[in-house]
Amino acid sequence: MTSDDAAVSARRTIVAMGGGGFQMEPDNLLLDDHVLALARERSGRDRPRICLIPTATSDDPALIASFEERFAPPRAEPAVLRLFARPDDLEGLVRGQDAVYVTGGSTANLLALWRLHGLDRILRRAWDAGVVLAGMSAGAICWFESCTTDSFGPTLRPLHGGLGILGGSLSPHYHGEPQRRPLYLRLVGDGTLPAGYAVDDGAALVFEDRELREVVTSEPDAGAWHVEPDGAGGAMETALPARFLGA
Numbered sequence: 001m002t003s004d005d006a007a008v009s010a011r012r013t014i015v016a017m018g019g020g021g022f023q024m025e026p027d028n029l030l031l032d033d034h035v036l037a038l039a040r041e042r043s044g045r046d047r048p049r050i051c052l053i054p055t056a057t058s059d060d061p062a063l064i065a066s067f068e069e070r071f072a073p074p075r076a077e078p079a080v081l082r083l084f085a086r087p088d089d090l091e092g093l094v095r096g097q098d099a100v101y102v103t104g105g106s107t108a109n110l111l112a113l114w115r116l117h118g119l120d121r122i123l124r125r126a127w128d129a130g131v132v133l134a135g136m137s138a139g140a141i142c143w144f145e146s147c148t149t150d151s152f153g154p155t156l157r158p159l160h161g162g163l164g165i166l167g168g169s170l171s172p173h174y175h176g177e178p179q180r181r182p183l184y185l186r187l188v189g190d191g192t193l194p195a196g197y198a199v200d201d202g203a204a205l206v207f208e209d210r211e212l213r214e215v216v217t218s219e220p221d222a223g224a225w226h227v228e229p230d231g232a233g234g235a236m237e238t239a240l241p242a243r244f245l246g247a
Helices: 003-007 030-043 061-070 090-095 107-117 119-129 180-189
Strands: 013-019 049-053 077-080 099-102 132-136 144-149 157-160 166-171 196-199 203-208 211-217 224-229 235-239 242-244
Touching: 013 030, 013 166, 013 196, 030 049, 030 099, 030 132, 030 203, 030 211, 049 061, 061 077, 090 119, 107 119, 107 144, 119 132, 144 180, 166 180, 180 196, 180 224, 180 235, 196 203
Parallel strands: 013 132, 049 077, 049 099, 099 132, 144 166, 166 196, 211 242
Antiparallel strands: 013 203, 144 157, 196 224, 203 211, 224 235
């Protein structure tokens, strides 16, 4: 174990945003600041190291530039993991971070490429070591077993075979896109997807050691729900308490 590894807390944290952060809320720092606060708490560094993984956007240069601007010193020490220009030491790059941040985009492509390069296993080991895993949309649902996705076209479909670090399923953009809520309720109700969580844009689930610690939001009216079968062929939503980060 390196000295950097030893500095990271053993608590294992995932921040799953339904939507938001620098990719969707360029003028709202609240969710991104919360990721940095968790990284500081776990590493003890005032200027945490955070690495963008933009695989789901095919390493989009404009998005990378936005990330580097948002997380530039003195706020953080940003890095970028480009799988389309793959570094030799993926594990060293990831394990040297206090947090990784996964963008939205194509979840199916992200999962396929991560597995091809072994990044799925590297991220799981980084999580075990205490590196904060964060992301929005595709960067949130990838940590679960199952989800709904637009990876295969404009019509949403269920997707199984996520990384499974977190059990169950996730639906992002819950009230932000018209297909999201009715489809997720139907798929959970008929058993196509396991019970899980639905998260609005501007809201994030914060997990510690696979247990939901809290819901935080960058907008006062954003929310999150636990969704499970109702025993009668449908699904029921339970609203989760949420903490507005701007309060």
